[in-house]
Amino acid sequence: PKVITLPGDGIGPEVTAAAVQVLREVAPDVTLEEHALGGGAYDAHGDPFPARTRDALAEADAVLLGTVGGAHDSAWNKLPRHLRPESGLLALRKALGCYANLRPVRVQPGLEHLSPLKPELARGVDILIVRELLGGIYFDGDRQIEGDSAYNTMRYTTAEVERVAKVAFWAAEQRKGRVTSVDKANVLEVSELWRRDVQALRDREYRSIHLNHEYVDSVAMLIVADPSRYDVIVTENLFGDILSDLAAVIPGSLGLMPSASLGDGPGLFEPIHGSAPDIAGKGVANPAAAIMSVGMLLRHGLERPDAANQVDRAVALALREQPTRDLGGQADTRTFTRAVMRALG
Amino acid sequence: PKVITLPGDGIGPEVTAAAVQVLREVAPDVTLEEHALGGGAYDAHGDPFPARTRDALAEADAVLLGTVGGAHDSAWNKLPRHLRPESGLLALRKALGCYANLRPVRVQPGLEHLSPLKPELARGVDILIVRELLGGIYFDGDRQIEGDSAYNTMRYTTAEVERVAKVAFWAAEQRKGRVTSVDKANVLEVSELWRRDVQALRDREYRSIHLNHEYVDSVAMLIVADPSRYDVIVTENLFGDILSDLAAVIPGSLGLMPSASLGDGPGLFEPIHGSAPDIAGKGVANPAAAIMSVGMLLRHGLERPDAANQVDRAVALALREQPTRDLGGQADTRTFTRAVMRALG
Ligand SMILES: CC(C)[C@H](C(=O)O)[C@@H](O)C(=O)O
Ligand SMILES: CC(C)[C@H](C(=O)O)[C@@H](O)C(=O)O
Numbered sequence: 001p002k003v004i005t006l007p008g009d010g011i012g013p014e015v016t017a018a019a020v021q022v023l024r025e026v027a028p029d030v031t032l033e034e035h036a037l038g039g040g041a042y043d044a045h046g047d048p049f050p051a052r053t054r055d056a057l058a059e060a061d062a063v064l065l066g067t068v069g070g071a072h073d074s075a076w077n078k079l080p081r082h083l084r085p086e087s088g089l090l091a092l093r094k095a096l097g098c099y100a101n102l103r104p105v106r107v108q109p110g111l112e113h114l115s116p117l118k119p120e121l122a123r124g125v126d127i128l129i130v131r132e133l134l135g136g137i138y139f140d141g142d143r144q145i146e147g148d149s150a151y152n153t154m155r156y157t158t159a160e161v162e163r164v165a166k167v168a169f170w171a172a173e174q175r176k177g178r179v180t181s182v183d184k185a186n187v188l189e190v191s192e193l194w195r196r197d198v199q200a201l202r203d204r205e206y207r208s209i210h211l212n213h214e215y216v217d218s219v220a221m222l223i224v225a226d227p228s229r230y231d232v233i234v235t236e237n238l239f240g241d242i243l244s245d246l247a248a249v250i251p252g253s254l255g256l257m258p259s260a261s262l263g264d265g266p267g268l269f270e271p272i273h274g275s276a277p278d279i280a281g282k283g284v285a286n287p288a289a290a291i292m293s294v295g296m297l298l299r300h301g302l303e304r305p306d307a308a309n310q311v312d313r314a315v316a317l318a319l320r321e322q323p324t325r326d327l328g329g330q331a332d333t334r335t336f337t338r339a340v341m342r343a344l345g
Numbered sequence: 346p347k348v349i350t351l352p353g354d355g356i357g358p359e360v361t362a363a364a365v366q367v368l369r370e371v372a373p374d375v376t377l378e379e380h381a382l383g384g385g386a387y388d389a390h391g392d393p394f395p396a397r398t399r400d401a402l403a404e405a406d407a408v409l410l411g412t413v414g415g416a417h418d419s420a421w422n423k424l425p426r427h428l429r430p431e432s433g434l435l436a437l438r439k440a441l442g443c444y445a446n447l448r449p450v451r452v453q454p455g456l457e458h459l460s461p462l463k464p465e466l467a468r469g470v471d472i473l474i475v476r477e478l479l480g481g482i483y484f485d486g487d488r489q490i491e492g493d494s495a496y497n498t499m500r501y502t503t504a505e506v507e508r509v510a511k512v513a514f515w516a517a518e519q520r521k522g523r524v525t526s527v528d529k530a531n532v533l534e535v536s537e538l539w540r541r542d543v544q545a546l547r548d549r550e551y552r553s554i555h556l557n558h559e560y561v562d563s564v565a566m567l568i569v570a571d572p573s574r575y576d577v578i579v580t581e582n583l584f585g586d587i588l589s590d591l592a593a594v595i596p597g598s599l600g601l602m603p604s605a606s607l608g609d610g611p612g613l614f615e616p617i618h619g620s621a622p623d624i625a626g627k628g629v630a631n632p633a634a635a636i637m638s639v640g641m642l643l644r645h646g647l648e649r650p651d652a653a654n655q656v657d658r659a660v661a662l663a664l665r666e667q668p669t670r671d672l673g674g675q676a677d678t679r680t681f682t683r684a685v686m687r688a689l690g
Contacts, residue, residue: 086531116570121461137499143534148503150538154482155496184583186431189488193495220591221599224569225461238529242587245562249570 001061001302003030004266006037006053006092009085010275011285012066018287018337019064019294022314025344026307027298033060037092038068038085038275039076048088054095057266062301063096064293065089065270071277093133098261098268099160100167101131101240102296105227105247105257108316114252114327117224125227125250128175130168131240133261135160136190138237154190156236161197167262168234169206175231178210182219182235182243194236216243223247248272255286255326256319258293260300269297284332286324291315291340314343346406346647348375349611351382351398351437354430355620356630357411363632363682364409364639367659370689371652372643378405382437383413383430383620384421393433399440402611407646408441409638410434410615416622438478443606443613444505445512446476446585447641450572450592450602453661459597459672462569470572470595473520475513476585478606480505481535483582499535501581506542512607513579514551520576523555527564527580527588539581561588568592593617600631600671601664603638605645614642629677631669636660636685659688 007013035053068085105127115122137154183191254273261268271289299308318339323329352358380398413430460467487498528536599618606613616634644653663684668674
C-alpha cells in the first residue's frame with residue numbers, strides 16, 4: 001500500500017518525520033511518497049495545493065498530513081483567500097472526498113491532571129466527534145462580499161446528511177451505541193432537515209442505536225459541565241469545527257489529539273493541533289498526535305487494527321515514561337519518539 | 346418609569362416574582378405591568394408574542410423577562426415554527442430592536458469551587474460577552490426547507506456590525522479596555538466583512554481600545570483553557586449563542602447568569618437559564634440570575650447605577666449566606682430572596 005505524506009508548515013515536518021518513523025516500523029511494506037501542501041507549497045509552486053500533490057492522490061491508499069499555516073501576521077494570511085494555506089487544506093479535503101471527520105477525545109488514565117477541568121469531571125471521558133467535512137457553510141458556492149454587505153450560505157441535502165450520519169452510527173455500534181446529533185433546529189431550517197434525516201436513518205437502518213438530539217449551545221455547555229454523558233457526537237461542518245476544538249481541550253493538550261477524515265476514497269489522517277510557528281524547527285514539538293494519527297491511519301486507512309493497537313499502546317506508555325514539555329515533562333520530539341519506538345519493539 | 350414584566354413559562358413566574366420584589370424595594374417609584382410571552386401566551390392567546398404584549402412595549406422603559414419554553418417533548422415543540430415559544434422570544438427581540446446582548450461572566454470570589462474548571466483557572470474570571478442579536482443566520486429571510494434540501498443565510502451589513510461593535514468598545518472603555526472580536530474569517534466572507542468593519546471602527550473612533558481578532562474554534566478552546574485572557578468578547582449572533590452559553594458554565598451555575606439586550610428602544614433583561622420545567626412550581630428555583638437581571642435593568646435600562654450596585658452587593662451576600670440547591674446549599678426560592686431583601690435593607 002501507498003501512503004502520501006504532506007508534512008506542511010511550521011512543526012508539521014518535525015512531527016510528520018516522527019510519525020513516519022513509527023509507520024515504517026509497524027508497516028514496513030508501506031510505500032511512502034512526500035508532497036507539498038500549504039504555505040510552503042505556495043512559496044515553492046505558487047499554489048497551496050499544487051497540481052503535483054493533487055495528481056499523487058490518485059495512487060494513495062491513505063494520506064498523512066502534518067500541519068499547515070503560518071503565524072497570525074504571516075504574509076500568507078495577506079494573500080487572496082484561495083491562495084492561503086487553509087485553502088490548500090480545504091481543497092485537499094474536497095479532492096479526497098473526505099466527508100466525515102472523526103475526532104476521538106479520550107482522557108488517558110493517569111493524565112487527568114492535565115485537563116483544565118476538575119479531575120473528577122475529566123476522568124474516563126471518551127467521546128468520538130464525527131464532523132461533516134465537505135458541506136454546509138464551508139463550501140457552498142452561494143457566498144459573497146461586496147461593498148457594505150456579505151453573506152454565506154449554510155446548505156445541506158439529505159444525501160450529505162445521511163452519508164455522515166452513517167459513519168456516526170457505524171462508529172457507535174463499535175462503542176457504547178449512543179449518538180447525540182447536534183443542531184440548532186429551534187432556529188434554522190437547515191438544522192430541521194439535519195435532525196429529520198438523522199432520525200429517519202436511525203429509524204430505518206440503525207434501530208439498535210440510541211439517538212438523541214441536542215442544541216449546539218446546550219452541547220457547548222454540557223461538554224464542559226458533564227463530558228461523560230457523551231459517546232458519539234455527530235454534527236454539521238461549522239458546529240463540528242467549534243465543538244471538536246472545544247472538546248479537544250478536555251485532555252489538556254492538543255498534542256494528544258489525532259483525527260481521521262474518511263470518505264469514498266483514501267482517508268486523511270492528521271493531528272488537530274496547529275502549525276505552532278513559535279516552536280517550529282526547535283525539535284521540541286510533541287509528536288504524539290501525529291503518531292496517534294498513524295494509529296488511525298492503520299485502523300481506518302489500511303485496515304490493520306493490530307498494528308493500530310500496537311501504536312496506541314506504545315504512545316500511551318511513552319506518554320507516561322517521557323512526557324513532553326506541553327505535558328509538564330522534559331522530553332523533546334526525538335526523546336519522545338525514541339520512547340515510542342522502544343515500546344513498539 | 347414603567348417596566349413591563351414577562352414572566353413566561355416554567356420557573357419564569359417564580360424567579361420573576363422574586364426579581365420584582367427586589368425591584369419594588371430599590372425603585373419604589375417604578376410602575377410594573379405584567380404581560381404574556383411564550384408557551385403560556387400561545388395557550389391563552391394562540392400566539393407566543395400576543396398583540397397585547399407587543400402594544401404594551403410602546404410605553405415601556407425596560408422589559409424584565411423570566412424564561413420561555415417547555416420540556417423537550419412538550420406539545421409546544423410540535424407546533425409550526427412561528428408558533429413555538431422560542432419564536433415569541435425572537436419576535437420580542439426584534440420588536441424591541443435589541444441588537445446587542447450583554448452577558449457578563451464573573452466568578453464570584455469564594456465561589457470558585459462551583460466551577461467545572463480547576464479553581465486556579467476559574468479564579469478572577471471576568472468576561473463580558475457582547476453578542477449581536479438581530480442579524481446573521483437567525484433572522485435572514487433567505488431561508489428554506491424543501492424536499493431533500495434546506496438552507497439558511499448568514500448575512501451582515503456594515504451598519505449592523507458597527508452598531509454592536511460600538512457597544513463592545515463602549516463597554517470596554519469602562520473595563521480593561523480590551524476587545525476580542527470573534528469570527529471565522531479564514532473561511533467565511535461574512536466574517537471577512539465583520540473583521541474589516543470592527544477593525545475600521547476601532548481605528549476611526551476607539552483608538553484607546555486594544556482590539557484583536559480570533560477564530561471562533563480557537564476561542565471555544567481558550568475560553569476553557571485560559572479564560573482570564575479575555576475582557577470583552579464581541580461576535581455575531583450564532584457564534585455568540587454558542588460562546589456565551591459555553592462561557593456561562595465557568596461560574597458553575599446558570600443560576601448566576603443575568604443578561605441585558607440593548608438597542609435603540611427599551612432594553613430587555615433576563616436570566617440566561619432555561620425554563621427548567623422539571624422543577625417548575627416547586628419553589629426551589631434559584632432566582633439569583635433574575636435578580637441580577639434587575640441589577641442590569643437598573644444600570645442599563647433606568648440608568649440608576651447606585652441602585653444597581655446595591656442589588657449586586659445584596660445578591661453576592663445572599664449567595665454566601667443562603668446558597669441555593671444548585672450551588673450545593675439548602676435555600677429555596679423564598680429563603681434566598683429573603684436573604685437578598687435583608688441584605689438590601
Ligand atoms: C484551518 C481551518 C480552515 C480548519 C477548519 O475550520 O476546518 C481548521 O479549523 C480545522 O478544524 O481543521
Ligand atoms: C431559545 C433560542 C432561540 C435562544 C437563541 O438561540 O438565541 C437561546 O438559545 C438564547 O441564547 O437566548
